[in-house]
Amino acid sequence: MDMKLLPTAALLSVICLSSSAIASTDFFGYARAGLHVSPDSSNGNGHPDYIKAEGASGKYRLGNEDDWAELGVRHDLYHQDNQRAEIGFMMGTWHNPISRSNSFTIMQAWGQLYGIFGSDITSMWAGHRYTRNLADDMLDFKHWDNTGRGIGIRDLELSDSFGGSLIDVSVAYHNGDYNELGVDSSRLKSAVISPEARIHGIDFLGGNLTLGANFAYVVDDEQLVDNLGSDAEKAGYMLTVNHKASIGPAWNIFTVQLNGGIGVAGWTQDAKVHLDTPGNSYRVLNNGFCTINDRWSCQYSFMYENISLDNNLDGKETLSVGVRPRYNWTDFTQTEVEIGYQQAESDRFSNKNTAFKSTIAQKFHFGGVPHLRIYATYADSETNWKEDSFGYHVADSRELDTWTFGAQFEAWW
Numbered sequence: 001m002d003m004k005l006l007p008t009a010a011l012l013s014v015i016c017l018s019s020s021a022i023a024s025t026d027f028f029g030y031a032r033a034g035l036h037v038s039p040d041s042s043n044g045n046g047h048p049d050y051i052k053a054e055g056a057s058g059k060y061r062l063g064n065e066d067d068w069a070e071l072g073v074r075h076d077l078y079h080q081d082n083q084r085a086e087i088g089f090m091m092g093t094w095h096n097p098i099s100r101s102n103s104f105t106i107m108q109a110w111g112q113l114y115g116i117f118g119s120d121i122t123s124m125w126a127g128h129r130y131t132r133n134l135a136d137d138m139l140d141f142k143h144w145d146n147t148g149r150g151i152g153i154r155d156l157e158l159s160d161s162f163g164g165s166l167i168d169v170s171v172a173y174h175n176g177d178y179n180e181l182g183v184d185s186s187r188l189k190s191a192v193i194s195p196e197a198r199i200h201g202i203d204f205l206g207g208n209l210t211l212g213a214n215f216a217y218v219v220d221d222e223q224l225v226d227n228l229g230s231d232a233e234k235a236g237y238m239l240t241v242n243h244k245a246s247i248g249p250a251w252n253i254f255t256v257q258l259n260g261g262i263g264v265a266g267w268t269q270d271a272k273v274h275l276d277t278p279g280n281s282y283r284v285l286n287n288g289f290c291t292i293n294d295r296w297s298c299q300y301s302f303m304y305e306n307i308s309l310d311n312n313l314d315g316k317e318t319l320s321v322g323v324r325p326r327y328n329w330t331d332f333t334q335t336e337v338e339i340g341y342q343q344a345e346s347d348r349f350s351n352k353n354t355a356f357k358s359t360i361a362q363k364f365h366f367g368g369v370p371h372l373r374i375y376a377t378y379a380d381s382e383t384n385w386k387e388d389s390f391g392y393h394v395a396d397s398r399e400l401d402t403w404t405f406g407a408q409f410e411a412w413w
Contacts, residue, residue, distance in 0.1 A: 025073065031068070033409060035408070049402045050064055051402075053353045053381060054381075055344030055393075057318060058140050059340075060139060062338040063377035064379070070091070071091050071092075071093075072090030083116075084115060085114075087112075088110050109128050110129040117156070121155045123155060125151065130147050131168070139301045142269035144212065144266075146196045148174050149173045151171055152171070154168050167200075168196075169196065170196050173194070174273060176216075178227065178228060192217065194267070196213070196267075206246070207244050209242070210240070210244075213239055214238040214263065216235060216236040217234065233310070235262065238257055238263050242254070243255075250290040255286075257283045260279070261278050279315065281315075285302065286300075288300060299323070299324040301320065303320045304318070314391055318344045319343050320341070321342075322338065323338070332364060334362075336373075338357075339356075342354065348385070355379065357378070359377040372408075372409050374407045383400075
């Protein structure tokens with residue numbers, strides 16, 4: 001074990017073993033692990049291929065992902081009437097299929113006070129905290145993610161005239177990096193403060209509407225200006241409209257996002273800000289789950305993204321479309337088929353990158369988690385350019401035609 005994790009492990013052990021913690025300690029997390037083999041692997045030696053279109057965001061995940069785990073604990077230190085004080089920690093670990101090594105990190109560590117301002121539900125937190133991220137789970141892509149070290153208030157109640165809507169506000173700290181003047185191989189960092197505000201729980205068109213605004217500001221721009229010039233962009237934004245609703249037999253999630261400045265790519269799992277490649281972009285997502293009858297159901301995913309960059313840098317346009325029908329043989333076993341297609345077009349090159357993958361998986365479970373599955377994935381991709389870094393595209397020529405076989409468990413609690 002990484003020696004840096006020992007103090008955290010010891011603290012969690014004390015919490016878990018204390019007699020007063022038994023009734024007020026919750027464990028939560030997510031985990032998946034298993035066997036993944038690609039006989040004709042582009043990585044060599046049978047190490048698995050994971051398929052996505054070069055330059056596209058996310059990847060269709062069934063039969064196309066490696067081991068990952070998030071292990072968390074939350075404990076009440078104080079609870080009286082409607083007031084409660086908690087602390088929480090979550091550790092993440094993931095597996096590198098090429099080096100065959102595991103990595104660990106602290107993903108969340110926070111303190112939170114509930115029942116403030118005379119409300120039963122309003123809370124205040126500080127630490128390193130997820131900010132109710134939004135993701136297309138099938139595409140494995142977080143598209144609203146302001147996770148960072150900071151402080152926030154959740155579920156601030158509005159008056160009844162606003163229909164019971166709630167407000168979340170937070171401020172997070174991030175690092176943005178950029179090239180040192182005259183030294184392309186050297187990256188410098190600047191602190192960036194990222195406030196966020198969202199109003200949620202708005203009753204609209206038979207569903208739940210969320211409106212959000214994220215902003216980013218460079219804390220000290222002196223070094224940034226020295227390296228990028230006096231006209232260097234120092235601020236950015238993302239505006240989000242998200243609507244969740246039952247539409248016939250489907251639970252549908254529709255999102256539109258507008259981004260600009262150093263927030264050009266939006267607040268995603270990949271990066272929050274891009275200091276030396278500002279611009280503007282928009283993103284449209286629609287995903288959900290449809291129950292057809294007691295035997296058939298289907299998950300679906302769509303995302304379109306258009307990114308334009310300033311200073312004649314390389315923007316791109318991406319498209320991802322996927323569907324995952326499922327057949328319930330019994331309460332114990334299901335068959336799933338996932339088909340996904342992605343493409344990415346560069347402003348610099350005429351030929352686009354494409355990727356197609358299809359997976360058939362047989363799943364076993366007792367009506368809940370864990371799920372055990374065996375699967376086979378066929379995938380092919382064509383790459384005509386690659387992203388050396390965000391905004392810098394270079395010519396490339398690769399083709400991949402591969403099978404992957406595996407067995408995996410997946411659970412969340």
